Amino acid sequence: MKAAVVQFPGSNCDRDMFVAVRDACGADTQFVWHGDTDLPGGLDLIAIPGGFSYGDYLRSGAMAARSPVMQAVVKAAARGVPVLGVCNGFQILTEAGLLPGALMRNSGIDFICRDALLTVENADTPFTRGYAAGDRITIPVAHHDGNYFADDDTLDRLEGEGRVAFRYTDNVNGSVRGIAGIVNEGGNVLGMMPHPERAIVPLHGGTDGRALFACLARTLA
Amino acid sequence: MKARVFVTLKPGVLDPQGKAIHHALTGLGFEGVDDVRAGRMIELELADGTSDDDIDAMCRKLLANTVIENYRIEAV
Numbered sequence: 067m068k069a070a071v072v073q074f075p076g077s078n079c080d081r082d083m084f085v086a087v088r089d090a091c092g093a094d095t096q097f098v099w100h101g102d103t104d105l106p107g108g109l110d111l112i113a114i115p116g117g118f119s120y121g122d123y124l125r126s127g128a129m130a131a132r133s134p135v136m137q138a139v140v141k142a143a144a145r146g147v148p149v150l151g152v153c154n155g156f157q158i159l160t161e162a163g164l165l166p167g168a169l170m171r172n173s174g175i176d177f178i179c180r181d182a183l184l185t186v187e188n189a190d191t192p193f194t195r196g197y198a199a200g201d202r203i204t205i206p207v208a209h210h211d212g213n214y215f216a217d218d219d220t221l222d223r224l225e226g227e228g229r230v231a232f233r234y235t236d237n238v239n240g241s242v243r244g245i246a247g248i249v250n251e252g253g254n255v256l257g258m259m260p261h262p263e264r265a266i267v268p269l270h271g272g273t274d275g276r277a278l279f280a281c282l283a284r285t286l287a
Numbered sequence: 288m289k290a291r292v293f294v295t296l297k298p299g300v301l302d303p304q305g306k307a308i309h310h311a312l313t314g315l316g317f318e319g320v321d322d323v324r325a326g327r328m329i330e331l332e333l334a335d336g337t338s339d340d341d342i343d344a345m346c347r348k349l350l351a352n353t354v355i356e357n358y359r360i361e362a363v
Contacts, residue, residue: 125352132348170303173301175303215301215355
């Protein structure tokens with residue numbers, strides 16, 4: 067299995083993501099720079115990590131979504147290559163149009179950095195088959211702009227098509243319908259605000275994120 | 288030529304920053320404020336002859352996120 071982690075100026079979870087993909091997926095993993103126009107051939111997974119790409123200028127993820135490498139990511143996603151966007155990565159995927167909706171300022175204004183309890187809503191995506199629907203998992207969140215918003219029609223469609231992957235059990239940031247993570251229509255693009263790459267080994271304080279990476283290895287091997 | 292682009296949250300979209308500003312204004316003793324919505328103004332220095340369509344495309348493609356924001360272009 068071959069994977070790439072995209073690095074933007076201001077990414078800060080890129081190395082955590084790299085280690086998670088390398089160790090929990092067992093993938094041959096490499097970094098890709100935001101200015102690259104091409105991705106390495108034969109990728110089985112593209113990870114867009116968290117951080118503050120381009121200093122969160124204009125809107126979180128707005129500048130990164132227009133960077134050269136994202137044109138290649140959009141094309142790869144259209145071919146069915148799995149794309150995982152976490153935190154700033156989720157913001158970038160919505161700004162790039164790969165996922166519907168937008169991530170707005172947390173309803174309580176504060177930056178939130180804490181463990182969040184999530185409910186696995188759909189355990190039938192390439193990213194969530196390591197869980198069972200209804201599982202409660204603890205995954206850290208660390209964001210200022212994690213308040214998911216989409217119009218009612220979009221939300222109804224997401225819910226109807228089973229595209230809500232994770233929901234906050236205790237809605238930490240005001241997201242509509244408590245949405246913490248969604249997949250695209252093809253099921254191969256997942257965006258989520260919580261950080262599964264920060265819950266891989268016991269030293270992290272929890273290992274509930276590991277199944278996400280481990281099941282990717284099984285699905286994509 | 289110059290243009291100003293005003294980006295504002297769509298009606299109905301929760302504006303936590305506007306709410307915080309409102310709260311602070313109330314704290315300062317300004318009682319007559321019913322609501323506050325915060326937005327952003329972007330000033331563009333443009334080559335003469337830049338078309339309205341081009342400016343509109345800039346807004347749609349980057350300056351505003353039309354999922355949550357409206358924009359208004361003002362020629363200066």
